[in-house]
Amino acid sequence: MRSRRVRRAGRRMTAVVGATVLVALAACTADGGGDGEVDGLEQTAGSMETFEADQQFKATEPVNFSMLWTDWPESPIKDSWQLFDEIEERTNVSLDLTNIPFSDAVEKRSLLLSAGDAPYIIPLIYTGDERSFAASGAVLPLSDYEEYMPNFQKYVEEWDLRPMIDNLRQADGKYYMMPGLQEVSVPVFTLLVRKDVFDEVGAPIPQTWDELRTGLEKIKAKYPDSYPLADGFEGASMLNYASHAFGTRAGWGFGDGTFFDEESGEFVYAGTSDGYRDMVEYFRGLVDDGLLDPESFTATNDGAGTVTEKFAGEKVFAASGSNGTVQEFSTALDETVGKGNHEVVQIAPLGGEAGQVVEPRNFWHGFMVNAEAKDDPHFIAMLQFLDWLYYNPDAREMLQWGVEGETYTKSDDGKFTLEPGYSLDSFNINFEAGTDIEKDLGFASQVLAGGTESRALKESYNSPQFVEYIDSVLSTRTPRDPFPPAPLNEAELEQASLLTTTLTDTVNTNTLKFILGERDLSEWDAYVAELEGQNLQGYLDLVNGAHKRFAESNG
Known part of the structure; x- marks a missing residue:
């Protein structure tokens, strides 16, 4: 097995402090490479002369x-991981890894880029993460190089994602990150409910x-010592998926705080909107009536008194969670009420005054490329490799499941089955059966797997209940239209930050x-006045000015 050079980022950055980030980023090329001319057309060493969608990429030289x-806490990297050897065998590409811990990954990533020490390929990038680096020119405008990425182009068109890609464009009209593409748009976190208890009290699954x-009131009457509803994420999860039904943004999804108002054609501030107030009033009523656990x-869902423990103790009957949390709650209930005596289901996001809407989620984590990479002789080969790694169906299947015939088999009807002796414990597949393909082999990694997925691949490793959840969302909910672009320039970004x-901070505290x-x-009006005193209007003027400028420049 070929050894791999793994560098620990912390050893190289001990003298770098937060102020250095701003200085160094500002010192980067201000135009972000956006002069309309593509560099690197002659940097073809190792690249394939012809490279098409769904074709296996293999560099013509190592x-x-x-x-x-x-590094994920649950699955820290191992030099022995088969993942990297499999990538090298298929592509002739070896990877020189710089490791950073999950706990402060965002800060470490910024420090590396600012100090000029960042690797070429920067994975685990979500939309919005690239803004400051794009404005400073620290990363490449990948829209300039899309022609070298046929898999990306194919699935953007097949899954009708071009309008969302265009919304990634920054102030110069270019986009600087390539996202993971999801064929179907379903929220990861929603409400999990004890369906058997809702049935017991005569309450239908709520829409x-x-x-x-109404359902919580019936459960409270039956179980007076309970708080039927809870959130194990300091409210941030529940407010996130609830906010869309009220026509606003909150919690994890609050982002920059703006919400596009179709009627006025301008961005407004979510935290002062009527919808936000209605949402806050709704949850205040639940707390007042003992229907929502104030904790x-x-x-958070760790330590003593967790939501999982309360669920198991029948003190909570509905809570925030994902597909994995369904299994966590179910396992806990097995120990307290017994197997077969409960049914936990994940339900489609609830509707409200804004309708049966969900946040558009066709993008997941993708990547940026260090601006220095364009001068590498193997630059085009790198683009072809990334296109294969992130968007080729065979690559995505390998990243999730490993090697067909060795770690898994695939039936004619597309069903994936792990071979005996292999498990994927994080999804409760052959739990603890032997070699965990994630922890022991590196497949199904949080860094590379799960970014781009067809519906079939997403369903392949999830439970039948989650497939039902996908169906329920797609058949009954409508994704909200993406907001139009309003990219800020470098000076505006610093001011807006x-x-x-x-x-x-004011919104979160008062919420x-x-x-x-x-x-x-x-005191709602007084709260709004406090935000106005913090130059809320000046912030909205920045955003709406950027929106108008971009629209005028890009048609």
Whole structure:
């Protein structure tokens, strides 16, 4: 097995501090490479002369590319991982990894880029992560090189994602990250409910937040010592998926705080909108009536008294979670109420005054490329390799399942089965049967797997219940239209960052106070005035000015 050079980023950055990030990023080329001329057309060493969608990429000579790797606490990287050897065997590409810990990955990534020490390939990038690096020119405008990525182009068109790709464009009209592409758009976190208990009290599975309240009231009457509803993520998860039904943004999805108002054609501030107030009032009512565990907004799902423990103890009957949480809750209930005596299901996001809408989620984590890579003799080979790695169906299957005939088999009807002696414990597949293909072999990794997925691949490793959840979302919910682009330039980004830090902190603090009853809703106007005193209008002027400028420049 070929050894791999794994570098620990912390050893190279001990003298770099936060202020250096701003200075060094500002010192990078300000135009982001966006002069309309594509460099690197002659940097063809190792590249395939013809490279088409769904074709196996293999460099014409051995090449080595540097990549940033985030170490997940549950599955820290091992030099013996088969994943990297399989990539090398198929592509003739070896990877020189720089490792950073998950706990401070965002900060470490920024420090590496600012210090000029970043690897060429920077994975695990979500939309928005690239903005500051794009404005400073630290990363490449990948839209300039799309012609070298036929798999990306094919699936963007087949899955009708071009409008969303165009929304990634920055102030110069170019986009600087390539996202993971999802064929189907379904929220990862929604509400999990004890269906058997809802059935017991005569409450149907709710379709709206008002229907949920009715069901919770019936459960409270049957189980008076319970708080039927809870969130194990300090409220941030529940407010995120609830906010869309109220026509706003909140919690994990609050982002920069803006929400595009179709009627006015301008961005407004979510945290001061009527929908946000209605959402806060709704959850305040649940707390007042003992239907929502107030610890949901102050505690996380770890340690004593977790939501999982409360679910197992029949103190909670509905809570935030993902497909994996369904299994976690079910396993806990097996120990307390017995197998076969409960049914936990994940339900489609609830509707409300804004309709039966969900957040568009056709993008997942993708990658950026260090601007220095364009001068590498193997630059075109790198683009072809990334296109294969991130968008080729065979590559995506390998990244998730390993090697066909060795770690898994695939039937004629597309069903994946792990071979005896192999498990994927994080998805409860052959749990603890032997070699975990994620922890022991590197497949199904949080860094590379799961970014781009066809519906079939997504369903292949999830439970039948999650497939039912996908069907329910696709058949009953409508994705909200993506917001139009409003990319800020470098100076505006710095100004906006200062403003949003203060504004978001005020929103989060007062959202908690309003919901928990520590501040009366009669003080809503005073809260709005506090935000206005923090130059809220100046921030909105920045965003709407950028929106108008981009529209005028790009048609």
